[in-house]
Amino acid sequence: MSRSLGTVRRASMGRDGLGRLLAGRRHRCHDSRVTITPDDPRRVFAHIDRSDLAPEIMAYLETVATLPEIRAWRAVADDLMAVVPGLRVLDAGCGLGDAARDLAAVVGPHGDVTAIDLSAQMVETARSRDAGAGITYEVADVTDLPYASGSFDRTRCERVLQHLTDPDAGLAELVRVTAPDGIVCVLDSDWRSVAVDVDERGLSDAVLAAMNAISPQPDLGRTLRRRLVQSGLVDVEVRVHPITYTSPVAAAAVYPFADEKIPPQAGLVPPEHRDRWFAALRRAEAEGTFWMATLGYVACGTVPETAA
Secondary structure (H helix, E strand, O other): OOOOOOOOOOOOOOHHHHHHHHOOOOOOEOOOOOOOOOOOHHHHHHOHHHOOOHHHHHHHHHHHHHOHHHHHHHHHHHHHHOOOOOOEEEEEOOOOOHHHHHHHHHHOOOOEEEEEEOOHHHHHHHHHOOOOOOOEEEEOEOOEOOOOOOOEEEEEEEOOHHHOOOHHHHHHHHHHOEEEEEEEEEEEEEEEEEEEEOOOHHHHHHHHHHHHHHOOOOOHHHHHHHHHHHOOOEEEEEEEEEEEEOOHHHHHOOOHHHOOOOOHHHOOOOOOOHHHHHHHHHHHHHHOOOEEEEEEEEEEEEOOHHHO
């Protein structure tokens, strides 16, 4: 993700909505996610269909998908995937289907895009927005894909592996369903790369450490090259996309730990640091000194001919 936003705000979802959220052969959709405890509000993305917050989650994802930094991050993946008309493409973890629709426009009527998501509600919403794209949408688990080996020429997985307790299992399935000489492409975050500068350095360290403790794979991004090589892919290429903010208001549109409207019960900021943290963010906003940076990773590799 690359975030140079300045004045970006949530278009489809107010901050109160996000606070409530945290206080859950054509084209198809999937999304397998998180571990803390089953009833932990921070786990809401893992079990969307079990939550009454699906509308808020969808609105959040819809807003994030429109942000320039996300679009730029995805463009890096598009370049590496080299999708052309006529290819069979799998989008694993499609969410609302926006990336799948973009892929469908490229592969054209002679190609085939499949978009999968673990959430039936996500799949139904994505299907309702298809607008004639001809995508096939299915509920499926990235760690147990219901497709024959070699079914796709390209497989794509965005911001899903970071939520899995066993990301290599998901990656192995992506490799399995990709045809020899096909490309597997993974876009994912590296939460340990997040850096925030406020006037209390130790405070930032404490808040970020708490955030990293929430994720089962907080450093997933930096491990992608190793994981792709170990999965048997060749010609692995990794690109790093910087995401930066100069306003905590802009950062809060994507990173909940910067959003003061999210209630303390969400547990995103340690209670002993909460007041000082948000006071520091307000000072940085007022003084024009705020800085935040993180890295979004794109890693692609080719399935060797010997994998047939």
